[in-house]
Amino acid sequence: MQAFEYLRPETVEAAVAALNESGARALAGxxxxxxxxxxxxxSASRIVDLKHIGELTAITVRPDGSVAIGAAATATAVSRHAAIAATYPAVASSVRLIGGVQVQNRASLGGNICNAAPSxxxxxxxxxxxxxxxIASPQGRRESSLAELLHGPGRTSLSPGELLVSIVLPPHTPRSAAAYLRFTPRREMDIAIAGVAAWIALxxxxxxxxxxxxxASVAPTAIRAxxxxxxxxxxxxxxALLTEAGRLAAQDARPISDTRGSADYRRTLVSVLTARALADGCAQIQAGAP
Amino acid sequence: MKTVLTCTVNGIEHTVLADTRDTLLDLLRDRIGLTGTKEGCGNGNCGTCTVLMDGATVNACLILAFEAPGRDIITIEGLSDGGRMHPIQEALVAHGGTQCGFCTPGIVLSAKALLDTNPQPTEADIRHAIAGNLCRCTGYGKIVEAIAAAATTARES
Structure with missing residues (x-):
């Protein structure tokens, strides 16, 4: 590891200024x-620790019902937040799949996004x-869809000097629910061979x-079907309809074959997981999800 | 490059000369001399370097030494009371929940963090709590039994 300078800013503006130099890297978890x-x-010649910036670690329920999650909030903080657990249970449960407890206590939501693993x-x-x-930069702030941020394995669309500040979950749609299911050989501490999230509104x-x-895990980034x-x-x-949707989702997938699974195996997983995730969402709505 | 860092480990404030590239694991083992915390994989998979930071389990190999000041860190050395083993350690001995012992300090701290927040864990809770602690000697059955027994002992005392 090369030697680096360590900075601990307390505002987003100070962090953006500190990151606006070649060799500077943001550190969350x-x-x-x-x-x-x-x-x-x-490599990094300067490490900018984001964990001491209130806005980056806060989780805030806004008046319109949307929830802003600071990019440096930990997986544990996200999964334990009452409003996220109640209204966005798929989000709360999916971050509990990241590594083991030790990793969840450190790993940030923004880091999981910006590390840009397809899985x-x-x-x-x-x-x-x-x-x-x-997203913040020396020029100010901008907002984009999360999908636009993901460009490929290990790559985001963030420009040098830009910092992911928060993720905003939109207000809940009545009679809607979501689920995320993944397949791993081991239940814990493993990387998805394929994963499917489904959101449905009736x-x-x-x-x-x-x-x-x-x-997820069936294209260079997570993709829609x-x-x-x-x-x-x-x-x-x-x-029958959910099974047919699964069959079509398998055709929408663009998997590769690698050591974790063949492309054909991944398509089969997508088909099964899609039908199950949709059925899970329907069951939540029928059970009276908020 | 060297730097002076002050941090609190097991309730004692330490001021040490560290390398700027040290991880918390390097700081604990090589600068402070607390070698109960082990290095296994060095990349966050095995959990042998588990310590408590502000009460929560973390992998010391994934944390920069620079991040330690201002945090309350507990290592395995901080659990025994004047040389007497912690009840979780006693339970692991009694149930044969250890073989080579390399993963044991991390398992003990993961179990402590679990029981501190959940005094009546289910078997699934225990297995989830130690999912990030790999044991390569044996199965996890006796470890899980030992943690369940430690929870029962703590509730009854």
């Missing part, structure tokens, strides 16, 4: 960055909930009014 630096896969466990549920990203007649299906989503709209969520 460090669960990816520290081993990457120790193994020489990433990042926090990302599919956030995309299914249509989350947005607030109308007063019980038909599907809107749906978002997000596939547009063909499967289109099939669902206006239909009653019968098990």
């Amino acid at each position: 460090g669960t990816d960055l520290v081993p990457q630096m120790r193994e020489g896969r990433r 990042a466990d926090a990302v599919p549920a956030l995309l299914a909930q249509d989350a947005r990203a607030v 109308d007063a007649r019980g038909a599907i009014a809107a749906a978002r299906i997000v596939l 547009p063909t499967a989503e289109a099939k669902l709209i206006g239909e009653q969520p019968t098990s």
